Amino acid sequence: xxxxxxxxxxxxxxxxxxxxxxxxxxxxxxxxxxxxxxxxxxxxxxxxxxxxxxxxxxxxxxxxxxxxxxxxxxxxxxxxxxxxxxxxxxxxxxxxxxxxxxxxxxxxxxxxxxxxxxxxxxxxxxxxxxxxxxxxxxxxxxxxxxxxxxxxxxxxxxxxxxxxxxxxxxxxxxxxxxxxxxxxxxxxxxxxxxxxx
Amino acid sequence: xxxxxxxxxxxxxxxxxxxxxxxxxxxxxxxxxxxxxxxxxxxxxxxxxxxxxxxxxxxxxxxxxxxxxxxxxxxxxxxxxxxxxxxxxxxxxxxxxxxxxxxxxxxxxxxxxxxxxxxxxxxxxxxxxxxxxxxxxxxxxxxxxxxxxxxxxxxxxxxxxxxxxxxxxxxxxxxxxxxxxxxxxxxxxxxxxxxxxxxxxxxxxxxxxxxxxxxxxxxxxxxxxxxxxxxxxxxxxxxxxxxxxxxxxxxxxxxxxxxxxxxxxxxxxxxxxxxxxxxxxxxxxxxxxxxxxxxxxxxxxxxxxxxxxxxxx
Numbered sequence: 001x002x003x004x005x006x007x008x009x010x011x012x013x014x015x016x017x018x019x020x021x022x023x024x025x026x027x028x029x030x031x032x033x034x035x036x037x038x039x040x041x042x043x044x045x046x047x048x049x050x051x052x053x054x055x056x057x058x059x060x061x062x063x064x065x066x067x068x069x070x071x072x073x074x075x076x077x078x079x080x081x082x083x084x085x086x087x088x089x090x091x092x093x094x095x096x097x098x099x100x101x102x103x104x105x106x107x108x109x110x111x112x113x114x115x116x117x118x119x120x121x122x123x124x125x126x127x128x129x130x131x132x133x134x135x136x137x138x139x140x141x142x143x144x145x146x147x148x149x150x151x152x153x154x155x156x157x158x159x160x161x162x163x164x165x166x167x168x169x170x171x172x173x174x175x176x177x178x179x180x181x182x183x184x185x186x187x188x189x190x191x192x193x194x195x196x197x
Numbered sequence: 198x199x200x201x202x203x204x205x206x207x208x209x210x211x212x213x214x215x216x217x218x219x220x221x222x223x224x225x226x227x228x229x230x231x232x233x234x235x236x237x238x239x240x241x242x243x244x245x246x247x248x249x250x251x252x253x254x255x256x257x258x259x260x261x262x263x264x265x266x267x268x269x270x271x272x273x274x275x276x277x278x279x280x281x282x283x284x285x286x287x288x289x290x291x292x293x294x295x296x297x298x299x300x301x302x303x304x305x306x307x308x309x310x311x312x313x314x315x316x317x318x319x320x321x322x323x324x325x326x327x328x329x330x331x332x333x334x335x336x337x338x339x340x341x342x343x344x345x346x347x348x349x350x351x352x353x354x355x356x357x358x359x360x361x362x363x364x365x366x367x368x369x370x371x372x373x374x375x376x377x378x379x380x381x382x383x384x385x386x387x388x389x390x391x392x393x394x395x396x397x398x399x400x401x402x403x404x405x406x407x408x409x410x411x412x413x414x415x416x417x418x419x420x421x422x423x424x425x426x427x428x429x430x431x432x433x434x435x436x437x438x439x440x441x442x443x444x445x446x447x448x449x450x451x452x453x454x455x456x457x458x459x460x461x462x463x464x465x466x467x468x469x470x471x472x473x474x475x476x477x478x479x480x481x482x483x484x485x486x487x488x489x490x491x492x493x494x495x496x497x498x499x500x501x502x503x504x505x506x507x508x509x510x
Contacts, residue, residue: 007205029220
């Protein structure tokens with residue numbers, strides 16, 4: 001009888017030990033596996049690549065048909081802003097230009113938000129000028145970049161998309177005028193940041 | 198009793214084995230997730246897209262500034278000055294682009310290896326005769342021309358010698374002479390015959406005579422037309438082998454305008470105005486570039502040739 005009692009306690013202890021070993025192992029296994037809601041997956045990367053492709057396509061098309069070039073010159077030299085803006089840039093809406101239509105068709109149709117900026121290099125450093133601002137991008141935002149070369153003799157464009165007689169060189173408030181170099185050209189870096197809403 | 202001992206020990210051993218199996222499963226799962234993440238990592242594709250985008254920017258940007266410089270240039274200047282200007286422009290473009298790409302930790306640079314130049318000879322004062330800048334009536338317009346892309350003259354009837362018969366040397370008719378390295382010669386006499394601008398051409402392909410009643414006759418010696426109509430054997434340029442020489446004779450007896458686009462550099466004993474007519478304008482036809490792109494994940498060194506077409510500036 002005494003032996004049976006001893007064995008019972010022994011069994012219990014061994015079972016408890018076994019359970020602890022199992023629990024510790026399971027806990028450790030989950031820990032090193034590191035699967036969390038934030039763990040990137042193939043699906044996330046694929047979606048980002050798709051967004052990047054869409055953004056690249058929009059910029060490439062805008063460069064190819066010069067609509068991006070025209071949008072950069074869509075400037076109200078009197079007001080010192082892009083045409084038809086209250087804050088100097090377009091808020092959550094595209095510019096009323098051909099490139100703006102392209103942005104709308106190419107990005108909003110996919111439920112994408114975007115920021116479009118123009119950067120120029122001046123003697124004081126790099127200046128960023130907002131063209132379209134839709135908010136703060138998410139962690140999964142992607143960025144597409146291109147460059148456009150403007151010339152001193154390029155003319156600013158009126159709100160009705162016709163050329164004015166005001167060139168970049170003679171403009172009073174155009175953002176890229178002071179970036180013109182001695183040869184009369186300025187390289188404008190265009191950044192299009194895109195994210196899913 | 199022995200059976201009871203075994204059960205407890207079996208329990209423990211089983212638990213330990215289960216633990217080992219779970220550990221192995223966890224390691225395999227981790228490896229799978231890591232491989233999956235690496236495979237889905239688009240950083241290499243992004244880097245390649247970035248450099249393609251940069252090279253496209255180089256292409257467009259350098260083309261833009263070369264075309265602009267060509268269009269702005271409208272005076273006689275030395276070829277060396279044009280080459281130097283081009284190097285300066287490209288260098289400036291490269292510096293501006295580099296400053297913006299440096300924000301991403303990417304180094305870029307574009308340098309010029311070689312500049313190919315062509316020549317445009319322009320006479321656009323319609324009331325001036327076809328003499329050179331010093332007033333010489335018989336002068337060499339150019340020599341050593343590698344090829345001629347455009348040769349168009351708009352000759353006014355007003356200053357032409359009036360003749361009722363064919364022109365001959367020393368009779369004062371305006372004469373245009375093309376000679377090539379093989380010694381082949383073409384002569385084109387232009388005179389006013391019975392109120393019509395008349396061309397008499399003697400070319401390697403034979404002779405031809407064409408006329409137009411217009412007050413100003415448009416002559417195209419590349420396409421062989423007079424006022425848009427084909428004149429047989431007047432496509433003189435194609436009948437000669439490079440290098441070619443062009444001379445004018447009796448240039449005081451012709452007025453109007455002309456433009457000649459020549460591939461490459463030429464020499465000339467005739468004089469040109471800096472701003473007036475005629476003038477000899479060097480234009481850039483192509484640049485050979487060395488391009489460097491160095492990002493945290495990708496490095497590229499390559500050569501690129503930017504060619505500007507005949508219609509570009």
